[in-house]
């Protein structure tokens with residue numbers, strides 16, 4: 001990981017609002033994320049990787065006040081929109097972090113520390129020579145499995161048929177996951193990209209996988 005990874009200092013306004021360092025938190029790239037200190041409680045934590053403008057995660061956080069949510073996004077402008085949504089809605093259970101999602105999953109997660117990982121419309125890298133840049137690779141399943149608590153769930157959505165096939169293949173080969181159906185209430189919470197694609201007649205393709213069988217997610221099972 002390059003040492004020049006960009007970090008973002010909490011804005012004074014958001015820091016003042018939460019009293020806990022703001023909605024956008026500076027990543028400590030050398031240590032696991034201390035979720036309890038970050039949120040000020042031990043509630044279950046869910047991640048969204050590549051959260052975009054945060055429409056999904058802000059609604060999800062508002063619907064599940066007894067859980068905590070960390071939105072991961074590499075683009076500063078999008079992260080600022082997440083920060084704005086969280087501030088406007090007073091969402092004390094939502095934080096944003098500017099960091100590369102693969103690095104975060106591999107290097108910054110304590111084992112069994114999250115109850116769900118949401119990955120919606122990740123960049124498809126359509127050219128074959130770029131497929132290596134796709135987030136959902138065999139290593140993703142390995143690190144997601146380690147980061148999830150028993151019963152934790154990986155939620156995937158995409159518009160891209162080729163990438164969807166890769167997602168299915170990755171999780172078919174991965175051990176320790178079982179395919180499940182995503183709850184209808186969760187699917188009703190559409191992302192910004194999803195709405196745009198659906199408006200163009202491009203359907204959402206959904207895949208969902210649960211780690212082993214114990215409870216752990218905030219989201220009721222279907």
Ligand SMILES: C[S@@+](CC[C@H](N)C(=O)[O-])C[C@H]1O[C@@H](n2cnc3c(N)ncnc32)[C@H](O)[C@@H]1O
Nearest residue numbers: 050051052073074075100101120121191192193
């Ligand atoms: C196609 S957009 C989808 C955004 C959102 N999930 C949605 O469905 O509306 C993909 C998002 O992932 C972010 N992203 C792509 N690769 C990333 C990475 N490796 N780490 C963190 N964010 C990433 C992009 O900046 C972008 O905001």
